[in-house]
Amino acid sequence: MPWIEDKIPDFTPEFMDPTSLKMASFYDEIKFPNFDGLENYSPIYSKGRSNTFTSRLDDEIRWNAKILGVGCGTGPLSLFLGRGDREVHGIDISAGSLLMADEFRELNKLENNFFLASDVFNMPYSKETFDLVISNGVLHHTMNPKKAFEAIVNVLKPGGFIALGLYHKYGRAVTFLKQRLATILDQKIGLLDYHTGNLKSEGKREAWVRDQFFNPHESSHTPQExxxxxxxxxxxxxxxxxxxxxxxxxxxxxxxxxxxxxLADLCLALDLQQIREGGFFITLGKKPL
Ligand SMILES: C[S@@+](CC[C@H](N)C(=O)[O-])C[C@H]1O[C@@H](n2cnc3c(N)ncnc32)[C@H](O)[C@@H]1O
Known part of the structure; x- marks a missing residue:
């Protein structure tokens, strides 16, 4: 099996679809969501605990659960959840992001996290392996989000949970407008974006602006879908x-x-939180026993 810089086992297929190839090279460059330079575990922990979604997930998932982060990027959520006796795997197609995640893991001597290069459509896991699979902000960057969802269901144990974060068709309306403006304003679009202004490091700001306004491929969805x-x-x-x-x-x-x-769904187009976060919704499900 090939390895990336002798650190990350590489299970990516020899031939990937054109969308995945495009996304791999895009995220190799921007490394989303990036780290604040010399970040140690403490900001990862406090951010995870202060976010309502991730702290509730952390409270409700068993300490010995086997977890998979699909499209983990630079891995903050996988690293946050990798405590107790949990075993947390993070897969992604971006070697640059995985190397950044793994460097953080190594520096902080974290033993519960495992980062692997793999495409969601060809994961190197047997059927029914994980208690929880999280895919946050990933499937809308694939050529076939429903097929990617089915691949995730396949590796989920009966009784296991899935958490799926996707761009919201209506919640993202203002971002669609900013994407148009970005063709004129280029990187200065960040000046019109609340979230960009709140990011402290240059690396994180650049990753966010490129991810949101210059992404080569994205789709948007509704909870009904x-x-x-x-x-x-x-x-x-x-x-x-x-x-x-x-x-x-x-x-x-x-x-x-x-x-x-x-109507409740349409109203998200005017919701301030949605506008600030780029229009995002998370659906949680369970595989029946
Ligand atoms: C917006 S980032 C989200 C990163 C992380 N989940 C987070 O919440 O910060 C999208 C990630 O999905 C990954 N990705 C895109 N297509 C993928 C695919 N077909 N298989 C696995 N990962 C993929 C990208 O490389 C990128 O790291």
Whole structure:
């Protein structure tokens, strides 16, 4: 098996589809979401604990769970969750991002994390391996998000959870406008973007601006569409953020009814949080036992 710089096992296929090839070289350059220079574990931990989604996930996933981050990028979420006896694998097609993730792991002597180069469509895992698979901001950069979702379902154990973060068709409306403006303003588009202004390091700012406004391939989706994917793959619907983002448990109940109206969804185009975060929603599901 080939290795990347003797550090990352490389399971990427000899021939990748054109979209994956394009994305691999794009993210090799920008390394998303990047690190703040000499970041140590403490900011990873405090950011993970202060975010409502990641802290609830951390609270509710067993300490000995086997977790997979699909399209882990430079790996902050995988590194945050890799505590206790958890075993956390992170796969990505970007060698540059994986090397950055692995350098962080090595520097901080983290023993629960494993980074591998792999395409979501050809993962080197057996059926039903993981208790939790997270794919945050990835499937909308693939040639076939539904097929990528099915590949994820395949490696999920019965009783295991899936967390799928995707661009929202309506929540991303203002970002679509900024992408148009970016063709004129180039990197200065960051001056019109709230989130860019909040990022402290140059590396993180550049990665965010290029990821959001100059991405070579993205699609956008609705919760209704993901709910159909769930139904087709026999995945139970558990939660949806931001719509059902109320205090309480993230994963404890499965819901039999999916009750988000088209109007509630459309309203996300005007939601300040959505505008600031680039229009993003997370759907959580469970593979029945
Ligand atoms: C926007 S970044 C998200 C990174 C990380 N999940 C996060 O939340 O910060 C998208 C990542 O998906 C990866 N990616 C894109 N297509 C992929 C594919 N077909 N298989 C695996 N990873 C892929 C990219 O290389 C990139 O690192």
């Amino acid at each position: 993901v709910f159909r994917w769930f139904t087709d793959a026999n995945i139970e619907f558990v939660n949806l953020l931001p719509h059902f983002d109320q205090p309480g448990f993230l994963l404890s109940e499965t819901r039999h009814k999916f009750d988000v109206s088209r």
